[in-house]
Amino acid sequence: MLAPASMAPDLGDNGRSFASPDMALLPILVYPDPRLHTVAQPVAQVDDALRRLVADMLETMYDAGGIGLAATQVDHHLRLVVIDVSEDRDQPMTLINPEIVWASESKKLNEEGCLSVPGIYDGVERSTAVKVRAQDDQGQERVIEADGLLAVCIQHEMDHLKGKVFVEYLSLLKRTRIQTKLAKARREALRT
Ligand code: K1U
Numbered sequence: 001m002l003a004p005a006s007m008a009p010d011l012g013d014n015g016r017s018f019a020s021p022d023m024a025l026l027p028i029l030v031y032p033d034p035r036l037h038t039v040a041q042p043v044a045q046v047d048d049a050l051r052r053l054v055a056d057m058l059e060t061m062y063d064a065g066g067i068g069l070a071a072t073q074v075d076h077h078l079r080l081v082v083i084d085v086s087e088d089r090d091q092p093m094t095l096i097n098p099e100i101v102w103a104s105e106s107k108k109l110n111e112e113g114c115l116s117v118p119g120i121y122d123g124v125e126r127s128t129a130v131k132v133r134a135q136d137d138q139g140q141e142r143v144i145e146a147d148g149l150l151a152v153c154i155q156h157e158m159d160h161l162k163g164k165v166f167v168e169y170l171s172l173l174k175r176t177r178i179q180t181k182l183a184k185a186r187r188e189a190l191r192t
């Protein structure tokens with residue numbers, strides 16, 4: 001796996017060490033919220049307001065125990081993704097206006113989860129390697145070559161930007177069961 005440090009925002013040794021009182025945990029949309037199907041718009045300007053959103057998204061992703069988060073999931077419909085697949089959770093990556101420029105023909109079934117579909121894990125077939133062009137948080141264009149978990153995560157997050165949630169790869173029967181389970185969990189959470 002190739003996870004270039006150059007894609008990481010300048011957050012010191014650890015993305016979380018940057019945490020300041022100004023940082024915010026953003027509410028994550030839960031499937032089947034229709035806003036998850038919004039197609040994200042390109043980021044026009046990489047400025048301090050966008051970097052603030054990046055910092056809040058990283059904080060939200062770490063707090064939720066995720067390895068990635070797309071802006072769509074926090075109701076910001078911009079082509080922006082944050083990822084950290086490192087074991088020590090200290091290699092944050094920011095992908096602004098990401099485009100997959102190459103995807104391997106070889107595919108693999110991987111178990112996936114989603115912070116917008118809590119508690120549900122299922123298999124999705126994805127390319128085993130991808131090449132992605134994106135801007136970093138300074139607006140610099142980068143090309144990332146990814147395989148393994150990073151490649152899976154990038155494809156999952158890019159789907160979010162298209163308004164697609166991983167459960168849409170599953171059968172109608174599975175999706176119906178998932179919606180029933182999430183509706184029950186929501187009712188129970190409202191009761192407590
Ligand atoms: O987009 C998201 O909702 C984040 C999602 C990303 C993802 C996970 C697994 C495969 C592909 C993409 C998550 O991080 S869900 C949490 C999770 O499943 C996980 C956490 C740590 C390691 C591995 C998976």
Ligand code: ZN
Binds near residue numbers: 113116166
């Ligand atoms: Zn997801």
